[in-house]
Amino acid sequence: xxxxxxxxxxxxxxxxxxxxxxxxxxxxxxxxxxxxxxxxxxxxxxxxxxxxxxxxxxxxxxxxxxxxxxxxxxxxxxxxxxxxxxxxxxxxxxxxxxxxxxxxxxxxxxxxxxxxxxxxxxxxxxxxxxxxxxxxx
Numbered sequence: 001x002x003x004x005x006x007x008x009x010x011x012x013x014x015x016x017x018x019x020x021x022x023x024x025x026x027x028x029x030x031x032x033x034x035x036x037x038x039x040x041x042x043x044x045x046x047x048x049x050x051x052x053x054x055x056x057x058x059x060x061x062x063x064x065x066x067x068x069x070x071x072x073x074x075x076x077x078x079x080x081x082x083x084x085x086x087x088x089x090x091x092x093x094x095x096x097x098x099x100x101x102x103x104x105x106x107x108x109x110x111x112x113x114x115x116x117x118x119x120x121x122x123x124x125x126x127x128x129x130x131x132x133x134x135x136x137x
Contacts, residue, residue: 010135013058013081016073017122020046020062026121027051030098031083031128032091033058041065053083078123084132088114091128 017023024046027033033051041047045062058081063070085091088106095118096102103125104117115129 009056012056013079014069015058015060015079015124016063016070016076017046017060018063019122020049020060022121023060024049024051026098026100027058030095030100031118031126032085032094054085056083078119078125080125080127082127082129082131084130085128086130088116088129092116095128 015023024035024038028035028051031053033053036050036052036057038049039047045065047061047065049060051058051060061070063073092102092106095116101119102116103119104115106114106116108114109129109131111131113129113131115127115131117125117127119125
């Protein structure tokens with residue numbers, strides 16, 4: 001989703017993974033994200049990665065690297081993230097083909113959206129649907 005006045009998005013979900021490389025693989029292969037950048041430390045851990053989907057970007061990195069964000073996120077539970085897609089059924093088929101855990105198959109919602117829910121390998125819940133909230137302000 002574009003930001004104010006059609007600029008870049010103004011909200012970027014940020015996640016930490018025990019195995020960030022596996023998360024990047026799952027998000028790109030099963031959920032159709034595009035790898036924009038991946039920066040690794042000397043030890044091979046993912047220091048920072050950006051994955052795009054449509055006009056949105058999710059940032060992620062490896063848990064246990066130290067630093068303020070890593071410490072603040074210690075013990076945090078899974079996150080829930082919603083991603084707008086045009087063809088929910090095709091997106092769902094791709095996720096299933098790549099072994100994603102499906103929590104809810106494509107379903108028509110009372111408010112007009114069609115969406116499905118999946119869980120990534122580290123417990124985050126990803127919802128993919130046709131509903132696109134419009135920012136106001």
